[in-house]
Amino acid sequence: MNTNTMAALARQDKGGMPTHIREFLAFKLGHEEYGIDILRVQEIRSYEEPTRMANAPAYIKGVVNLRGVIVPIVDMRMKFNLEEVKYDGFTVVIVLNIGSQVIGMVVDGVSDVITLAPEQLRPVPELSSSIASDHLLAIGSLDDRMLILLDIEKLMRSEDMGLVSQSLQ
Numbered sequence: 001m002n003t004n005t006m007a008a009l010a011r012q013d014k015g016g017m018p019t020h021i022r023e024f025l026a027f028k029l030g031h032e033e034y035g036i037d038i039l040r041v042q043e044i045r046s047y048e049e050p051t052r053m054a055n056a057p058a059y060i061k062g063v064v065n066l067r068g069v070i071v072p073i074v075d076m077r078m079k080f081n082l083e084e085v086k087y088d089g090f091t092v093v094i095v096l097n098i099g100s101q102v103i104g105m106v107v108d109g110v111s112d113v114i115t116l117a118p119e120q121l122r123p124v125p126e127l128s129s130s131i132a133s134d135h136l137l138a139i140g141s142l143d144d145r146m147l148i149l150l151d152i153e154k155l156m157r158s159e160d161m162g163l164v165s166q167s168l169q
Contacts, residue, residue: 022038025094025113026112027109028109028110029077029082030082033145034147035140036149036152037153043095048093050064057162059074059079060074060162061106064104071102072103072163073093073104073106079161094107098163103163121140122139122140122141123138124137
């Protein structure tokens with residue numbers, strides 16, 4: 001982890017000691033468990049088939065009308081090139097607030113909300129993957145599991161997603 005990542009994750013009190021970190025919403029994609037900053041989450045909804053948009057990438061499933069707001073729906077399983085993408089009773093949409101935009105992301109299910117202390121964070125190893133390394137914050141190490149912590153704002157604002165215009169950043 002670089003110093004900017006650590007600074008973003010662990011806020012320090014006036015004495016310079018790290019305070020408890022923010023909380024993460026844990027969710028499943030395939031066999032892996034990920035975490036995103038809970039402060040970016042607006043709500044969790046059951047999956048409903050979105051209205052398809054012409055010429056959108058395959059991972060953008062379409063849009064839904066959420067109380068008068070048109071929300072693009074991104075299937076994170078397709079975005080991360082997971083082999084099996086199935087929709088069942090556990091499939092949910094996590095509705096996110098990214099800047100002034102609302103975006104929904106389809107995941108296999110949510111687990112819980114986890115608070116991680118600075119000593120529970122491990123650096124992300126340099127690997128070739130479908131997730132750009134600057135979209136990863138750290139690996140959260142818990143007693144019996146590990147969480148891949150995503151910088152969901154950077155990921156959703158990335159140019160290849162095409163969701164958030166440069167003027168909103």
